Amino acid sequence: MKKDAVFIFSNEQLSYRFNEKHPFNHLRLQLTYDLLKSGNVLSDELILPPRIATDEEISLIHDQAYIEAVQLAGHGKLSEGIAANYGLGTDDTPIFKQMHEASALLVGGTLTAVDEVMEGRANHALHLGGGLHHGFRGKASGFCIYNDSSIAIEYMKRKYGVRVLYVDTDAHHGDGVQWAFYDDPDVCTLSIHETGRYLFPGTGQVHEKGAGKGYGFSINVPVDAFTEDDSFLEVYETSFREVIEFFKPDVILTQNGADAHHFDPLTHLCSTFKTFKRIPKLAHKLAHQYCNGRWIAVGGGGYDIWRVVPRAWSSIWLTMTNQTALIDQPIPSDWLTKWKEHAESELPTLWDDGKIVPQIPRKPEITEKNKKTLEKALFHIRNEKKK
Numbered sequence: 001m002k003k004d005a006v007f008i009f010s011n012e013q014l015s016y017r018f019n020e021k022h023p024f025n026h027l028r029l030q031l032t033y034d035l036l037k038s039g040n041v042l043s044d045e046l047i048l049p050p051r052i053a054t055d056e057e058i059s060l061i062h063d064q065a066y067i068e069a070v071q072l073a074g075h076g077k078l079s080e081g082i083a084a085n086y087g088l089g090t091d092d093t094p095i096f097k098q099m100h101e102a103s104a105l106l107v108g109g110t111l112t113a114v115d116e117v118m119e120g121r122a123n124h125a126l127h128l129g130g131g132l133h134h135g136f137r138g139k140a141s142g143f144c145i146y147n148d149s150s151i152a153i154e155y156m157k158r159k160y161g162v163r164v165l166y167v168d169t170d171a172h173h174g175d176g177v178q179w180a181f182y183d184d185p186d187v188c189t190l191s192i193h194e195t196g197r198y199l200f201p202g203t204g205q206v207h208e209k210g211a212g213k214g215y216g217f218s219i220n221v222p223v224d225a226f227t228e229d230d231s232f233l234e235v236y237e238t239s240f241r242e243v244i245e246f247f248k249p250d251v252i253l254t255q256n257g258a259d260a261h262h263f264d265p266l267t268h269l270c271s272t273f274k275t276f277k278r279i280p281k282l283a284h285k286l287a288h289q290y291c292n293g294r295w296i297a298v299g300g301g302g303y304d305i306w307r308v309v310p311r312a313w314s315s316i317w318l319t320m321t322n323q324t325a326l327i328d329q330p331i332p333s334d335w336l337t338k339w340k341e342h343a344e345s346e347l348p349t350l351w352d353d354g355k356i357v358p359q360i361p362r363k364p365e366i367t368e369k370n371k372k373t374l375e376k377a378l379f380h381i382r383n384e385k386k387k
Helices: 011-015 027-038 064-073 080-085 099-118 148-160 175-180 229-247 273-290 309-320 324-328 333-339 363-386
Strands: 003-008 122-127 164-168 187-194 218-223 251-255 295-298
Touching: 003 099, 003 309, 011 027, 011 099, 027 309, 027 333, 064 080, 064 099, 099 122, 099 148, 099 295, 122 273, 122 309, 148 164, 148 175, 148 251, 148 295, 164 229, 175 187, 187 229, 218 229, 218 363, 229 273, 229 363, 251 273, 273 295, 273 309, 295 309, 309 324
Parallel strands: 003 122, 122 295, 164 187, 164 251, 187 218, 251 295
Antiparallel strands: none
16 A cells, blocks of 8 residues: 655664764754654654665766765765865764765665655655755765765656656755756756855855756755745745746755744854744645656755754645644654653744844845745746746
8 A cells, every 4th residue: 555655764874974063963864863753743654764875876866986985985985185075074064984885875866765755665755864965976065975965866767767857945945956957857856045145055046957858957045144934935936836837847855954944053144933834834745736746845944953843844744744743732742751851952942933034124135135036036937837
């Protein structure tokens, strides 16, 4: 019998860890898993362990020389100078032991999710260990060694012959995925992110629309700093609906960074749980409307791992499995008890945030600016529709 959704997870995924002080901390996977377990909404039969991606699969996107460099680096056999050429050993992407093996496991988790959906065993699949969207063909970037989303998209194209819509709501532009498929008419990338004027990686402008046969299939909506829920959701929901109607994909892959939240320490957006409750709701609806339910979701950014990420990511699973009623209840007490002594901030006791965003003086101007940016981003699609 086909499952509504499967959850890809194993404790081994926590081995993707740069150092104790690095903001990228996959303890958030364990926190999310425990929160779902505490709420009795994640049964064991729906949990699948990730497999390890092969070098051949990783090379669908990454250069062999780069893969070999990562392998050597993880065993202490790569010089500092050569490592720097590959974006390794930087403040963003430090070298750590067994980094290739840890990264290949994250890639394999996303490929596991892909196969479950594309082979018809589940409508949806969630792999929160993935979403490392900054990795390039021959270079690590922005905490990302291998770009699991790009690999998964190329894998789906070759193995299943499908057209893929990639939707990225991380606060940082999904640059690695965009450039991997910039001239590909069978992949459409939609990224809603904080403007690169203030934030890494500085790309994702509205004029980045694709090249050659891929022109028009790269859509970027860079929202202004301090954007709040209503404006972010207007941009997301309008663009997602118009892009999917325009592109008509066979499958949706969503990247679900949780760093657009007001509490996130690395960004300047002002979303609350309201946004993270609505993001998967629309993806779920459109997957059934356009793709026979085929929806794969991965994680991404999110650096307030105590107050934000577990709730935001749990919301995806609750939506996939039609268990959103849990959100109307308090946060499970046993989860709070287990983690409160370890948490670096006070844990939330409710799912919704309430009023946590201070009054933003420029809110009307920010909202109006985002509307104009959205119009520019969708101009090509709307123009094509009139023909």
